Amino acid sequence: MERIPILRLRDCLLVTIQVDMHDQLALTLQDDLTELIVRHQARGVLIDISALEIVDSFIGRMLSNIAAMARILDAVTVVVGMRPAVAITLVELGLEMPGVRTALNVDAGMRLIERALEEERQAGHGRSKG
Amino acid sequence: MVVLKAESLTIATQEDVVRVRQTTRAWAAEIGFSLVNQTKLVTAASELARNTMLYGGGGTVLLESINDSIRAGLRMTFEDEGPGIADIETALTDGYTTGGGLGLGLSGSKRLVDEFNIWSEPGRGTRITILRWR
Ligand SMILES: Nc1ncnc2c1ncn2[C@@H]1O[C@H](COP(=O)(O)OP(=O)(O)O)[C@@H](O)[C@H]1O
Numbered sequence: 157m158e159r160i161p162i163l164r165l166r167d168c169l170l171v172t173i174q175v176d177m178h179d180q181l182a183l184t185l186q187d188d189l190t191e192l193i194v195r196h197q198a199r200g201v202l203i204d205i206s207a208l209e210i211v212d213s214f215i216g217r218m219l220s221n222i223a224a225m226a227r228i229l230d231a232v233t234v235v236v237g238m239r240p241a242v243a244i245t246l247v248e249l250g251l252e253m254p255g256v257r258t259a260l261n262v263d264a265g266m267r268l269i270e271r272a273l274e275e276e277r278q279a280g281h282g283r284s285k286g
Numbered sequence: 287m288v289v290l291k292a293e294s295l296t297i298a299t300q301e302d303v304v305r306v307r308q309t310t311r312a313w314a315a316e317i318g319f320s321l322v323n324q325t326k327l328v329t330a331a332s333e334l335a336r337n338t339m340l341y342g343g344g345g346t347v348l349l350e351s352i353n354d355s356i357r358a359g360l361r362m363t364f365e366d367e368g369p370g371i372a373d374i375e376t377a378l379t380d381g382y383t384t385g386g387g388l389g390l391g392l393s394g395s396k397r398l399v400d401e402f403n404i405w406s407e408p409g410r411g412t413r414i415t416i417l418r419w420r
């Protein structure tokens with residue numbers, strides 16, 4: 157079956173969406189990510205959508221679902237690289253993505269994940285690393 | 287109003303929905319829409335094509351590159367012979383869905399275009415025409 161590749165970097169999962177996904181492919185990605193978060197005890201999920209020319213309500217819902225699922229599994233999700241035209245269109249479409257953190261690029265996204273995890277450690281929440 | 291070019295696409299599968307997005311993008315670029323307006327058109331087309339496939343049981347979309355002496359535009363007509371929509375006003379409400387979606391396809395795509403016309407009759411089908419001027 158066709159799949160979007162997921163990379164693992166230390167305790168983070170990285171996804172770069174490079175194709176125009178049909179709906180089933182998006183659902184498969186959602187399931188694969190959830191499974192890998194558990195299998196690798198991942199703490200961060202970084203999704204690079206800089207190649208995506210649009211985000212419609214289906215993809216928006218997928219991103220929200222991934223963030224919600226990751227949250228339950230004690231991982232932080234950051235979506236990076238949203239194109240300005242996509243962001244403008246999302247607002248007009250009326251799509252909000254609760255729980256989805258965003259950053260401009262992969263570097264900023266990784267820093268955001270690290271900072272969020274560091275804050276949790278200091279607050280004494282979340283799993284201990286290991 | 288002059289139709290400069292027209293093409294009809296079948297919408298039966300998820301891959302067809304992808305093809306509608308890609309064709310819409312190519313046409314919008316060719317007509318000379320800005321990047322933001324191309325994105326709005328493709329997003330609206332994606333929402334309506336998915337509805338045609340999912341709720342309408344498949345159908346067609348007609349793309350038309352149009353001109354009205356002062357401006358150019360893209361018109362798209364999505365048509366199916368599915369169950370139709372009993373209460374159009376409710377279906378056009380943000381968040382209303384019968385399919386577990388976000389309920390933003392109709393209301394949202396309406397906001398993304400200049401003209402939005404919907405005809406639907408229970409048991410006969412649904413036809414939605416959108417138009418955006420460049
Ligand atoms: N072509 C169609 N044929 C029949 N019903 C439709 C069609 N398009 C939309 N609908 C109805 O309108 C509702 C709202 O559609 P939409 O705004 O796209 O939200 P969603 O797709 O998330 O449900 C759908 O849940 C469905 O009941």
Ligand SMILES: [Mg+2]
Nearest residue numbers: 333337387391
């Ligand atoms: Mg829809």
